[in-house]
Amino acid sequence: MSLEMAVKETPMNELPIMAPNEGIVLFYPNIPKNAATAVAEVLNTRWIGQGPKVEEFERQFEEKFSNPCKALAVGSGTDALHLAYILAGLEEGDEVIAPVFTCTATNIPFLYMGVKIVFADVDDNLNINVEHVRSLITSKTKAIVCVHYGGLPCDMQELWDLGKEHDIKIIEDAAHALGATYKGQIISSQSDFTMFSFQAIKHLTTGDGGMLVIKDPELVEKGKRIRWFGIDRSSKQKGIWENDITEIGYKYQMTDIAASIGLAGISEFDDHLAHRQNIYKLYVKCLEGVEGIRVIGKEYHDREHAAWLLTAEVDRREDLMLHLRKNGIESGQVHYRNDRYTIFGGREVGKFPKMDYIEERYIVLPLHAKVTEEHVRYIADIIKKGW
Structure with missing residues (x-):
């Protein structure tokens, strides 16, 4: 079965973490070795x-x-x-x-x-x-x-x-x-x-x-x-x-x-944080200057990003998500504006102009313990091909 067919027939949350050309999931738990x-x-x-x-x-x-x-x-x-x-x-x-x-x-x-x-x-x-x-x-x-x-x-x-x-x-x-x-x-x-x-x-x-x-x-x-x-x-x-x-x-x-x-996680925390921050910085480097995408939060010098998510602002998000999925890469929005939910009273159009603008433009890319530098370079290469 081809990669494209495998991706179409397998839910992205069931794709394993393997080599970059075989499927990269959006999240994966970080379980301490002890x-x-x-x-x-x-x-x-x-x-x-x-x-x-x-x-x-x-x-x-x-x-x-x-x-x-x-x-x-x-x-x-x-x-x-x-x-x-x-x-x-x-x-x-x-x-x-x-x-x-x-x-x-x-x-x-x-x-x-x-x-x-x-x-x-x-x-x-x-x-x-x-x-x-x-x-x-x-x-x-x-x-x-x-x-x-x-x-x-x-x-x-x-x-x-x-x-x-x-x-x-x-x-x-x-x-x-x-x-x-x-x-x-x-x-x-x-x-x-x-x-x-x-x-x-x-x-x-x-x-x-x-x-x-x-x-x-x-x-x-x-x-x-x-x-x-x-x-x-x-x-x-x-x-x-x-x-x-x-x-x-x-x-x-x-x-x-x-x-x-x-407690087991605290003992390994520094290494895990360093890994995530390194992956975040590599995304920034690999996607710098790529048309149609901006890594969110990269411009600050007075604060240090904990790198839980790699979020980007992109043109034509749905097209990019499909392009990534066809190449075995999971992506998503993860969080949503709360005023879309009835329990909070529902949405009032135009009340939050910046949220309105970016609502259809943000995307989350894989960043977790199992993501490697090789994965990031592969993802960046797929994005650079255009969508």
Whole structure:
């Protein structure tokens, strides 16, 4: 069977990672080499739910990624965001400015809470548009949420300045941005709250999971209670809990099984991040000057891209996707504007001009642990042939 016929008859998510001319998938999980051993060790202990491995994972994460801020491990990135919104004091009727372009997980927790979402447009690189944010602030605005799309940090200094000027909480959705830096500072060390995701295909995975980084140390114990049904778990285990629940909590904890995978991932993180960043830079080099395509986020010098996604702005996207698919290369959009969804009220034509412009022009190309330099050169060569 020819390559073209194989691609037509095989769903792209089932194509294996092989030589460049045999199929390259868009995503592939990064499983640490010691993950199976780490999990097996946990399964032979007393603790498989939330236990000492979770605490160790939090400690090592703080040491590497969030110092001086504290970290709370949870069951998903969405859990971490909801917890952040609660700890930020958001209540029904409050307004929050959030990006119109992001995974729905960023904004869905506001619907749990009755918080009004005020969407902001994107900038040229699909991050939140700070100038639009500035124009949206009202007396009801209680927080601004930004998403470091694909791993490219937002214009944080401007957002921090707005937060200070208007006494507004700044919450970073850094699901894509573990290891990214902004003006020499690692993402998560400055804002009121920062969320990281350890979902299956993120830089660091725990199968599924998340981490909430909290700047105010006085909120940490409250966060721990809300993470576990509102119960003071530490006091309960010591036998000194007053056996009362005074605040609504959730089942948002991480397990030791998941944490053991995360610990194995931390030990390999630097090499994995370096690989992704090298692949991103090679894409930039190989596609420089190619007509009809622009790699998003390549022009910055004050921030370091975490390289979770390689996103490009292209002419005639559907034609390019077909051209890539015929040559065994998977591509896609991955994320979509949230105002397309009924749950968020639906789309109002013309309200977000930059999003409107780029909506049919962005494409995500393969970038993960299994992508090699040879793959990138092959993909670039296929693109250079035209579409």
